[in-house]
Amino acid sequence: MKPIHMNRLSWPDYRDRVQKEGATVFLPCGATEQHGPHLPLGTDHLLSAAVAESVAARIDGIVAPPLAYGYKSQPKCGGGQHFCGTTSLDAATLIGQVRDTVREFARHGVKNLVLCNGHYENQWFLTEGIDLAIRELGANPPIKVMRMEYWDFFTTPTLDRIFPEGFPGYALEHAAVLETSMMLHYHPDLVRLDLIPDDGPADFPPYDLYPPNTEWVPPSGVLSSAKAATKEKGGWMVEELTDRIAATLRKEFG
Numbered sequence: 001m002k003p004i005h006m007n008r009l010s011w012p013d014y015r016d017r018v019q020k021e022g023a024t025v026f027l028p029c030g031a032t033e034q035h036g037p038h039l040p041l042g043t044d045h046l047l048s049a050a051v052a053e054s055v056a057a058r059i060d061g062i063v064a065p066p067l068a069y070g071y072k073s074q075p076k077c078g079g080g081q082h083f084c085g086t087t088s089l090d091a092a093t094l095i096g097q098v099r100d101t102v103r104e105f106a107r108h109g110v111k112n113l114v115l116c117n118g119h120y121e122n123q124w125f126l127t128e129g130i131d132l133a134i135r136e137l138g139a140n141p142p143i144k145v146m147r148m149e150y151w152d153f154f155t156t157p158t159l160d161r162i163f164p165e166g167f168p169g170y171a172l173e174h175a176a177v178l179e180t181s182m183m184l185h186y187h188p189d190l191v192r193l194d195l196i197p198d199d200g201p202a203d204f205p206p207y208d209l210y211p212p213n214t215e216w217v218p219p220s221g222v223l224s225s226a227k228a229a230t231k232e233k234g235g236w237m238v239e240e241l242t243d244r245i246a247a248t249l250r251k252e253f254g
């Protein structure tokens with residue numbers, strides 16, 4: 001297997017992989033954000049990087065260092081900004097980081113770039129950063145960029161198998177069964193099963209307030225219960241993600 005981490009390659013080795021072999025480059029995007037008492041603050045960037053690594057290993061891709069800070073945590077999908085440890089960027093800062101890195105990868109000769117996102121709140125700001133870079137690169141940009149939220153690659157049969165009592169939706173799945181199971185698969189040493197709280201599912205009204213009403217959010221920061229998380233479920237999820245993302249990249253990028 002070829003080395004997959006950009007930050008461990010020398011520049012000539014990286015250049016050859018990208019320019020001669022046409023390696024696809026992955027930019028994992030995440031956050032530094034509370035994930036309850038049982039998961040680490042880095043969960044969103046650890047998982048997006050781990051998914052990118054699984055797929056890169058399959059297709060001889062390269063994984064760039066992740067964008068480890070994300071857009072501001074929102075109460076309804078990440079618990080909100082009032083938790084100690086949650087460390088977020090203004091939208092303009094995140095957009096600028098994405099625009100600049102996409103432009104740099106294009107300059108390196110990267111033909112195919114994948115932004116693999118693991119933090120719900122990032123989506124439109126990643127889109128904007130990519131769009132600004134592509135606009136700057138002119139009418140025939142030398143790079144193709146795919147943006148994905150990795151969870152969109154789960155199929156209904158898999159979700160039915162993981163949530164026999166019904167899927168609460170991705171927004172409420174913060175620090176819950178999906179992320180905890182995937183962390184049990186990739187980083188079991190970072191999960192504290194004994195500390196999983198019994199909160200949730202959180203019941204939010206159909207509007208937002210500024211400043212936010214922190215009483216809407218369970219004090220643990222977990223938006224629906226993670227009690228049903230298992231390493232086995234994490235394994236099913238990772239297998240499905242790896243297969244389906246790799247197949248999609250072969251279809252779109254050849």
Ligand code: ZN
Pocket residue numbers: 035043044118119174175179
């Ligand atoms: Zn998360």
Ligand code: MN
Pocket residue numbers: 031033044077078118119120121
């Ligand atoms: Mn998040």
